[in-house]
Amino acid sequence: MSFKVYKESTECMARTGELITAHGSIKTPVFMPVGTRATVKTMTSEEVEALGTEIILGNTYHLFLRPGHELIKEAGGLHKFMNWSGPILTDSGGFQVFSLADMRKITEEGVEFRSHIDGSKEFLSPQKSMEIQMALGSDIMMCFDECAPYPSSREYIEKSVTLTNKWARICRETVPLDYKNQVFGIVQGGFYKDLREKSAEEITEIGFDGYAIGGLSVGEPLPLMIEALEYTSPLLPGDKPRYLMGIGTPDYIFEAVQRGIDMFDCVLPTRVARNGTAMTSFGRLVVRNAKYKKDFIPLDPECDCEVCKNYSRAYIRHLFNVDEILGPRLLTIHNLHFMLRLVEKIREAIEVESFLDFKREFYKKAGIEI
Amino acid sequence: MSFKVYKESTECMARTGELITAHGSIKTPVFMPVGTRATVKTMTSEEVEALGTEIILGNTYHLFLRPGHELIKEAGGLHKFMNWSGPILTDSGGFQVFSLADMRKITEEGVEFRSHIDGSKEFLSPQKSMEIQMALGSDIMMCFDECAPYPSSREYIEKSVTLTNKWARICRETVPLDYKNQVFGIVQGGFYKDLREKSAEEITEIGFDGYAIGGLSVGEPLPLMIEALEYTSPLLPGDKPRYLMGIGTPDYIFEAVQRGIDMFDCVLPTRVARNGTAMTSFGRLVVRNAKYKKDFIPLDPECDCEVCKNYSRAYIRHLFNVDEILGPRLLTIHNLHFMLRLVEKIREAIEVESFLDFKREFYKKAGIEI
Numbered sequence: 001m002s003f004k005v006y007k008e009s010t011e012c013m014a015r016t017g018e019l020i021t022a023h024g025s026i027k028t029p030v031f032m033p034v035g036t037r038a039t040v041k042t043m044t045s046e047e048v049e050a051l052g053t054e055i056i057l058g059n060t061y062h063l064f065l066r067p068g069h070e071l072i073k074e075a076g077g078l079h080k081f082m083n084w085s086g087p088i089l090t091d092s093g094g095f096q097v098f099s100l101a102d103m104r105k106i107t108e109e110g111v112e113f114r115s116h117i118d119g120s121k122e123f124l125s126p127q128k129s130m131e132i133q134m135a136l137g138s139d140i141m142m143c144f145d146e147c148a149p150y151p152s153s154r155e156y157i158e159k160s161v162t163l164t165n166k167w168a169r170i171c172r173e174t175v176p177l178d179y180k181n182q183v184f185g186i187v188q189g190g191f192y193k194d195l196r197e198k199s200a201e202e203i204t205e206i207g208f209d210g211y212a213i214g215g216l217s218v219g220e221p222l223p224l225m226i227e228a229l230e231y232t233s234p235l236l237p238g239d240k241p242r243y244l245m246g247i248g249t250p251d252y253i254f255e256a257v258q259r260g261i262d263m264f265d266c267v268l269p270t271r272v273a274r275n276g277t278a279m280t281s282f283g284r285l286v287v288r289n290a291k292y293k294k295d296f297i298p299l300d301p302e303c304d305c306e307v308c309k310n311y312s313r314a315y316i317r318h319l320f321n322v323d324e325i326l327g328p329r330l331l332t333i334h335n336l337h338f339m340l341r342l343v344e345k346i347r348e349a350i351e352v353e354s355f356l357d358f359k360r361e362f363y364k365k366a367g368i369e370i
Numbered sequence: 371m372s373f374k375v376y377k378e379s380t381e382c383m384a385r386t387g388e389l390i391t392a393h394g395s396i397k398t399p400v401f402m403p404v405g406t407r408a409t410v411k412t413m414t415s416e417e418v419e420a421l422g423t424e425i426i427l428g429n430t431y432h433l434f435l436r437p438g439h440e441l442i443k444e445a446g447g448l449h450k451f452m453n454w455s456g457p458i459l460t461d462s463g464g465f466q467v468f469s470l471a472d473m474r475k476i477t478e479e480g481v482e483f484r485s486h487i488d489g490s491k492e493f494l495s496p497q498k499s500m501e502i503q504m505a506l507g508s509d510i511m512m513c514f515d516e517c518a519p520y521p522s523s524r525e526y527i528e529k530s531v532t533l534t535n536k537w538a539r540i541c542r543e544t545v546p547l548d549y550k551n552q553v554f555g556i557v558q559g560g561f562y563k564d565l566r567e568k569s570a571e572e573i574t575e576i577g578f579d580g581y582a583i584g585g586l587s588v589g590e591p592l593p594l595m596i597e598a599l600e601y602t603s604p605l606l607p608g609d610k611p612r613y614l615m616g617i618g619t620p621d622y623i624f625e626a627v628q629r630g631i632d633m634f635d636c637v638l639p640t641r642v643a644r645n646g647t648a649m650t651s652f653g654r655l656v657v658r659n660a661k662y663k664k665d666f667i668p669l670d671p672e673c674d675c676e677v678c679k680n681y682s683r684a685y686i687r688h689l690f691n692v693d694e695i696l697g698p699r700l701l702t703i704h705n706l707h708f709m710l711r712l713v714e715k716i717r718e719a720i721e722v723e724s725f726l727d728f729k730r731e732f733y734k735k736a737g738i739e740i
Contacts, residue, residue: 038688042695046680067663067688075666075684279380293437296445310416312452314445318408318437325412326694 002179002209002243007351013233013260014355016347019210019241021087021139022180023079028055028241028262029350031343033088033270033336038082039071040336041270042329045084049116051333052340053085055139057265060132061096065115065122069135077137089184089265090138090247092129092171095147106146116312126170130183134175136190142212143171145186147245150218157190164188165202173208179266182209184243190215191224193231202237211236212243217252222370227256233260250279250342251368254359257346269339273331276320279338282364285313287331292317305337371612372549372579377721384725385628386717389580389611391457391509391609392550393449396424398611398632399720401623402459403706404640407432408442408452410706411640412699415454422710423705425457428637430502431466435485435492438507449509457651459554459635460508460543461615462499465517478533496537500544504551511640512582513541515556517615520588527560534558534584535572542576552579554613560585561594563601570605580633581606582613585624592740594734596625603630620649620712621738624729627716639709642699646690649708653736655683655700662687675707 005017033040033048035056040048048056063069075081078088094260097104097111104113110125121197129144130207145164148157168185175181185208189196203211213232216225229244236242243263244256253264269279276288280300285292298308299316307316307330319327342362349358363369382504383528387398403410403418405426410418418426428448445451448458451696467474467481474483480495499514515534518527538555545551555578559566575579578663583602599614606612613633614626623634639649646658650670655662657669668678669686677686689697712732719728735737 036696037692038685039694041698042699044680044696044700046676066692067684071664071684071688074664075682081682081685083685278580294441294444305417306414310414311653312445314437314441315451315453317410318441322407322432322436324407324409325698326409326414328410328695330414365515 002182003239005166005239009353009355011353011356012119014230014257014346014350015260015262016350017241017262019262020057021182023085023087023139024054026087027347029253029264029343029346030054032057032263032265033061033339034059034265035082035084036267037066038078040332041137041274042325042332043336045082046334048084048234048336049086051336052344053086053336055089056084058090058136058138059090059096060090060129060136063125063136064093064124065117066133069132073135073137087139088137089140090133090136090142090143090328092144093124093132094129094144095246097124098147105358106163108166110144118227126167127174130171130174134181140182140184140210141171141175142184143168143208143356144187145188145214147190147214147218148190150190150220151191154192154195157188157192157195160190161188161195161199161285165199168203169206173207184208184212184241185211186212186214186245187232187236188215189232191220191228191364195230197235198233200232204235204237208240210241210243210263212245212340214245216244219247222252222255226259227254229256229259235261250362250366251370253343254346254362255370257350258355269335271336274328276327276331278331279335279361283368287313287316288320289317297320297332299331300338303334303338305334307331307334307337373609375457375609379720379723379725381723381726382628384720385630385632386720387562387611387632389632391425391552391651393509394424395541396457397717399571399623399627399713400424400633401709402427402633402635403709404429404635404637405452405454406637407436408448408555410426410460410702411644412695412702413450413706417703418454418706419456420435421706422714423706425459426454428458428459428460428506428508429466430463430499430506431494433506434463434494434502435487438475439502439737443507446612446711449507450649459510459566460506460512460525462512463494463502464499464514464644465616467494468517476533478536480514482579496540500612504545509550510552510554510580511541511545512554513538513578515558515584517588518558518560519618520560520590522560524560524562524565527558527562527565530560531558531565531569535569536720538573542578553581554578554611555625556582556584556615557602557606558585559602561590564626566598566602567605570602573606574605580611580613581617583631586613586614587618589618592625596629597646599626599629599631600644606630618711620732620736623713624716624732626740627720628725628729639705643705644698646697646701648701649705651732651735653738657683657686658690659687669704670708673704673708677701677704677707696716
């Protein structure tokens with residue numbers, strides 16, 4: 001048993017648990033910072049660990065192209081290459097190759113595509129994706145799937161679900177059944193309830209160590225996402241971790257946890273950091289703004305991160321203003337701390353049966369209305 | 371007495387000592403990392419401190435333009451603004467404004483120039499420079515001087531020395547005589563021995579807390595620099611710290627220390643770091659090179675820095691290859707550690723009368739020939 005549920009809320013589907021991997025165990029719900037190209041942007045692995053990060057995500061597509069999974073294997077795996085000793089989840093590369101639009105061709109066997117770097121012709125298939133993820137030494141490997149865009153026709157989604165389910169079977173068969181090699185299946189089906197049911201049925205029948213909901217947060221309005229989440233999440237087995245891919249912002253995280261999601265990842269906290277935006281308990285703060293020029297208080301006076309302890313808004317604004325690398329760095333540290341602490345507080349709230357209260361308070365203070 | 375000499379070599383002018391400032395004392399010889407725009411590029415102040423840095427340098431010209439010395443004063447001074455609690459030496463801004471070439475006009479009163487950022491018309495004078503440095507809260511302020519380029523005619527240098535000496539008097543008079551406000555005079559005179567003598571005589575007559583040698587390492591060949599250093603250094607009072615501005619590379623540091631220099635600063639370790647070059651005990655290593663692609667050993671196997679403990683050449687090369695900020699960061703940490711450790715070892719060698727032996731060994735291993 002690699003997953004244990006500790007506490008289930010009586011008010012909603014929120015729950016706490018623990019996921020055990022070959023590189024340590026993770027408390028859930030968990031937020032996974034994204035380390036696209038063998039680094040969480042701007043950060044050393046030691047810093048990522050010091051922030052209390054329990055698991056990071058690596059991108060198969062990017063690492064396959066540069067430096068190449070074979071080089072990483074030769075280095076002793078991704079953990080050793082980037083000096084990260086905790087768990088790593090890798091995506092399948094599917095999302096990125098499908099995003100290449102005109103530069104890719106889908107067949108039953110896989111996806112032929114051109115590298116976004118040098119235009120070279122490459123090929124990814126369910127089998128190849130799993131082989132790459134194994135070469136990286138991933139603790140949790142994701143099935144190679146098609147993440148359909150929004151909006152997509154029912155006909156398109158129907159064909160896509162059939163392909164994804166076929167590929168899921170190949171993925172499962174490619175990886176040896178071994179606790180060191182966890183594989184997560186992905187349920188697709190767009191915003192069609194019966195297609196989600198069909199996908200969930202087939203994917204859970206194959207049997208995986210965890211289940212992800214794919215194809216949400218792809219541009220649809222939030223209420224539509226919540227609706228899809230509400231009918232999809234209960235389709236996934238309760239004794240396995242549920243992962244909502246590419247989520248997100250604090251509000252998306254609250255809504256997902258409420259509906260039984262245990263894991264999520266998003267580049268948002270690190271990406272907006274590099275653009276000069278801090279995530280705070282009272283909403284986003286664009287530190288580049290002129291109004292912070294002489295604002296000598298911390299980004300978030302309630303935050304206990306190293307950045308808020310040591311530096312002012314005025315200083316960080318100055319760094320962005322003169323294009324110093326330290327600017328993006330400080331906001332990255334702050335934003336990751338903010339997200340990790342938020343999820344920690346969510347876990348605490350679930351434990352004491354106050355999740356919905358905590359959510360209400362948080363939304364009120366941050367000015368979030370749903 | 372703000373300066374004490376501890377040990378003088380019997381083989382050469384090398385010496386160890388201690389310089390006391392309002393923000394703590396510094397062991398000399400000392401290397402000062404450059405924090406141009408209120409940050410040592412890519413580094414937090416806590417990291418700079420953790421490396422064992424004793425004093426940093428701030429640039430008056432850059433801070434005057436952005437964010438402005440008044441804003442920094444309002445923030446509580448440069449120390450508080452950038453969260454650096456150790457000593458800070460500030461340059462006068464002279465070097466930068468004189469480098470503006472066509473964009474500046476020199477008069478007896480000062481230098482009118484156009485900002486390199488927005489072309490706005492600005493003015494720096496000896497008095498203004500000291501006022502800015504006081505607003506920044508600098509521990510060691512440098513006189514506003516003219517640093518003449520190489521080569522310059524004897525006539526030009528003669529006039530320049532006269533102007534620099536006149537300005538030195540104004541600088542000294544502008545700053546209250548107070549241990550919290552140390553002011554260093556600068557001896558100029560190009561590569562003309564008698565002009566160096568004239569400058570040294572007038573500058574030491576005014577009386578400063580320390581003396582810098584300006585106008586060296588401005589493009590001249592190394593033997594010429596050493597010659598000028600040899601006749602200029604003894605002209606400076608032995609009971610005050612001697613500072614060689616804009617130095618540098620390990621070989622320049624050895625040559626300077628041998629001739630009685632106590633302090634030096636240079637952007638080189640941090641600048642070459644950002645271009646992908648590591649400083650090592652066996653010379654420079656350009657980590658971007660293809661030959662390091664699968665080189666899984668540390669930058670310098672003899673180095674005990676955090677980067678060499680945790681990361682390989684192949685990993686750092688990958689980071690540069692994909693333009694990750696962590697690449698320049700890791701090399702900055704390594705190079706600063708290298709320089710600070712080198713100067714520490716130089717101090718230890720002086721203490722046990724083995725400076726010249728240590729220099730010979732270092733040169734041999736690093737492939738330096740002079």
